[in-house]
Amino acid sequence: MSQLLRLFLAIALGLASLVHSYSDPGSCTGACWAHDPSIIQRASDGKYFKFNTGTGIEIATADSLAGPWTLQGYVLASGSSIDNPGKNDPWAPDVHLVGEEYYLYYAVSEFGSQVSAIGLATSPTMQPGTWTDQGGVGVVSKKGQAYNAIDPNLVAVGSDYYLNFGSFWGDIYQVKLNSAATKATSAATHNIEYDSAGTRPCEGSYMFFYNNYYYLLWSHGICCGYDKTLPAPGDEYRIMMCRSKTATGGFLDQNGVACTASGGSILLESHGSVYGPGGQGVFTDSSKELVLYYHYANKSIGLGDGDYRFGWNVLNWSTDGWPQV
Template identity: 35%
Template sequence: MRRLPRIVAAAASVLALTAAALAYPNPGRVTGDVVVHDPTMIRTSSNYVLYSTHGYLEARTSTDRITFTRAGSAFRTPPSWWRTYSSANDPWAPDISQQGGRYLMYYAVSSFGSNNSAIGLATSSTGQPGTWSDQGVVYATTTSNDHNAIDPNLLVDASGRWWLSFGSYWTGIRMIRLDPATGKRHSSDRTLYHLATRPDAPYAVEAPDIIRHGTYYYLFASYDRCCAGTSSTYKIKVGRSTSPTGPYTDRAGTPMLNGGGTTVLETHGAIIGPGGQSVMSDVDGDLLVYHYYDGNAGGTPKLGVNLIGWDSAGWPYVY
């Protein structure tokens, strides 16, 4: 009989976790060519354009944000410098935005499990596939570094300063300041900022995406194991700060430099390992754009899109 309270407590804990998982929404309806990894999307004057990992940065277009059609790739031919970081010429994790009348795309070139990596920049006047011009390397790491130059994301702060966050495993999420005139690293501010990591090896946090909402900057990141189909444990967490360079803390006040992060989306039902996210603003609100592994399709990676809501305390949730 002494064990009964423990059993009841354990059962209550399981029920609470189950209820939390059931509370997550399924992805919004998307159709067509939606097999993607690490999606980033923007609305142009004529359509939505989505770019993703692999295939010289795979492109898909849509007129309604529902039906997506494969539309080639960002690049027609790979820049020569890619080979230094990827023998397969395989770029990853693009980040698209429109700044000052032109489109910018930061992206990574690397190989799985290595931090011999580089972040590149491409520009376009239209944002459409096949129109991108290579601007070269923005930031790179080697195997002697304690961080990894992949998964870039551009933030323009409230003062108009440009920042690039990036990182995967090793010591987690880092940030550098950029020069808006070039899109490259700032000549005078050479600080390598540290935004998030974990106390537990292998420090599985990556794919930062920072947005400004109200008086805060919100750092979304992917935690745990990606790219393993139905065995993936990826999840999306968030923290916030009043400064773009941190410190970022979660809802409980735990610093993201000490493993903190409030979960926004995780595995629920057949929606397995959501992550590789980006955030975009559209006419109907902020959107969380991500990939997940479809448990009803053998773990095939698919596109997920959900609207983001903001609670009374200023914390994001998806619906």
């Protein structure tokens, strides 16, 4: 092999390592278990709240993203009022401040089922015991529909509200909500992300606005059960992204491929001891930095669902305006 060819290969490998180089998750102490976490910082005192899928939706608080996190209780300790299978184990919380009240959207379903519904709980403070279950928001699915009504995410566009949702089947959909963000305005939904390949394992969408673009994130791949069956390399959870000038469609990836035509660029994937990152969201910290948060399996701790960890990173930005970890 010539010296020139060796130099070329070294440069190529170096560039490849840069492309796939990620920052490690920020530190976490205390109650750091997470599954589909939702993070919000309370404006009145700066306290951080972390909500997790599982047992009535866990509530943990901390004075810093790094913790120590303390488990405080549950949002729906007695389960949801939605009469669906899985009502005692609501999933995928998504928390926002709407007006002067905190809204937490959640899903009621069972693993692998399309019999699903999205509900809403509200609270003035987010403390345990202050949450009121408002029941369903009018977004439901049943066997044979184009979508699965789980993994809700609220998006505010001026005075309008939209709810993104979906998992497998037709992937990610969107519906417009009323002015109070409590009910769907109609049964009309539209597809904003679709991957035609394989079993279409796209779910857990999250949308945020930054520098004139709406960024759509979602989790792609197999989420769970890594301790029982390890997916083929690359088939585990990873975080994908597209962006658009509008919140309601036209999302493209970094190569200009439509998000509804199997497009999508990788924001974060397995690296080092981090395995299967997903269930993500983004929020603006009090420092005005955009923070990506997610759950992941730490290979040095364990791959079981009960071992998943809370991960977070301050986002950096490329010269062409794409987020980087």
